[in-house]
Every structure is written in C-alpha cells, then in structure tokens.
Amino acid sequence: MxxxxxxxxxxxxxxxxxxxxxxxxxxxxxxxxxxxxMGRSQNSRNRVFEETDDGICxxxxxxxxxxxxxxxxxxxxxxxxxxTIVTNGNQTDTILExxxxxxxxEDALRTRTFExxxxxxxxxxxxxxxxxxxxxxxxxxxxxDGSPDGEQRFFFDYNSVPxxxxxxxxTYQGDGDPLLSFEGEPAKxxxxxxxxxxxxxxxxxxxxxxKVSLFTRFISCETGDYHSRIVNKNI
Numbered sequence: 001m002x003x004x005x006x007x008x009x010x011x012x013x014x015x016x017x018x019x020x021x022x023x024x025x026x027x028x029x030x031x032x033x034x035x036x037x038m039g040r041s042q043n044s045r046n047r048v049f050e051e052t053d054d055g056i057c058x059x060x061x062x063x064x065x066x067x068x069x070x071x072x073x074x075x076x077x078x079x080x081x082x083x084t085i086v087t088n089g090n091q092t093d094t095i096l097e098x099x100x101x102x103x104x105x106e107d108a109l110r111t112r113t114f115e116x117x118x119x120x121x122x123x124x125x126x127x128x129x130x131x132x133x134x135x136x137x138x139x140x141x142x143x144x145d146g147s148p149d150g151e152q153r154f155f156f157d158y159n160s161v162p163x164x165x166x167x168x169x170x171t172y173q174g175d176g177d178p179l180l181s182f183e184g185e186p187a188k189x190x191x192x193x194x195x196x197x198x199x200x201x202x203x204x205x206x207x208x209x210x211k212v213s214l215f216t217r218f219i220s221c222e223t224g225d226y227h228s229r230i231v232n233k234n235i
Contacts, residue, residue: 010205013174023166
C-alpha cells in the first residue's frame with residue numbers, strides 16, 4: 001500500500017469527523033496513538049478532553065450549553081493490562097469489559113453497531129494497541145451505504161509494525177449532508193518526530209473551523225510506560 005503524507009491526509013477534507021491514528025515512532029521505540037474530534041454543531045463543538053487515571057474522557061466545556069450528551073460524552077482512551085483502547089464512543093468500555101473477561105477486541109465489537117444518529121449513522125471506529133508485542137488492531141462498524149437496515153463490521157490486524165509508519169481511520173469521507181461513512185482500508189501514513197512535533201503536525205493540519213480536541217500518546221515498546229498530550233480548542 002502507498003505510504004501517504006500524514007499532514008496531507010489530515011488536510012484532505014474539511015470534516016473527517018473523528019479520527020484514530022496508530023503506528024510506531026520513527027525511532028522504533030514507541031507505539032503512537034492520536035485521537036481527535038471535530039464538530040459542526042454547537043453541541044459537538046462544546047467539548048474538551050480531560051485526563052483520567054488511565055486515559056481521557058470528553059466533557060462539556062460549558063455545561064449550560066450541553067443539549068444531548070448521549071453520543072458525545074464518553075471515555076475515548078482506557079488502559080487494561082498491556083492494552084490501550086481508543087475509540088470514538090462508549091464502545092471503549094465494552095472492549096475493556098470483554099478483555100477483562102478473557103475475550104477479544106472482535107468479540108466486543110460484534111455486540112455493537114453504528115451510532116443511531118439518523119441520517120448520518122456515524123461509524124464506530126476503534127483501536128487496540130499492545131506496545132510490548134508490536135501489535136495493534138483497528139475496526140470500523142458502519143451502516144450499509146447509509147441504510148440503517150444493513151450493518152458492516154471490518155477488522156484490521158497489524159503486526160511487526162515498521163518504524164515511522166501508521167494507519168489512519170476516520171468516521172466520514174468528508175463534509176456533506178448527510179455525512180458519508182469512511183470507506184476502504186485505513187490509510188497508511190508516515191509517523192515522524194517526538195510527541196510534541198507529532199502532536200503539532202496533527203493539530204495544525206485539521207480544519208481550523210471544525211477541530212475541537214486532540215489526544216496523543218507515545219507508549220514505550222520496552223517498558224509500556226507512556227506520556228501523553230491534550231490539545232483543546234476551547235480553553
């Protein structure tokens with residue numbers, strides 16, 4: 001698969017929606033995660049990421065303006081054992097619960113489906129990282145060409161990850177009404193720099209009008225230790 005420039009992929013559309021990037025740093029020492037959210041409505045834009053014990057949660061920036069928390073307040077990132085989970089919804093908790101029971105990422109996501117936000121039926125995108133074993137997975141659960149009567153579940157499994165490369169998946173093909181779901185395999189993209197330069201690359205190449213928040217994390221492949229960054233447009 002062609003290796004795409006991450007900055008160009010991020011800027012290719014004004015509204016990719018929510019996105020996950022997972023890969024390995026160019027020095028080969030860390031697994032890399034990025035998760036971002038964007039918004040077009042006041043409700044979606046009225047959010048920030050807040051750090052938790054093992055990851056992050058979304059919360060309202062201004063509680064008085066929160067209209068409906070059902071699909072926008074959740075924990076995108078959580079950790080259990082060697083695994084770091086990153087998703088665009090409350091399926092984070094489903095995956096964590098299944099892994100705690102000795103079941104799999106795929107088992108968990110086969111119990112879930114796309115979001116019930118007609119007419120967009122936003123896909124649920126999810127990732128699972130095992131830095132010590134040089135392994136990560138991605139998934140997208142989506143409607144069948146916008147029809148709520150059809151479900152599609154796709155799983156992608158990556159082992160022995162080459163340094164300086166990653167995969168990028170997002171919810172929408174681009175701006176529109178209704179919003180069309182992401183199609184195809186996650187894009188293969190370059191990963192470069194330390195956590196601060198990587199974070200800057202992602203944030204600066206998202207559409208300035210629509211970007212809301214960004215989380216990044218570098219996880220040591222040797223020790224499992226990690227360090228993270230959060231960028232919120234609302235501060």
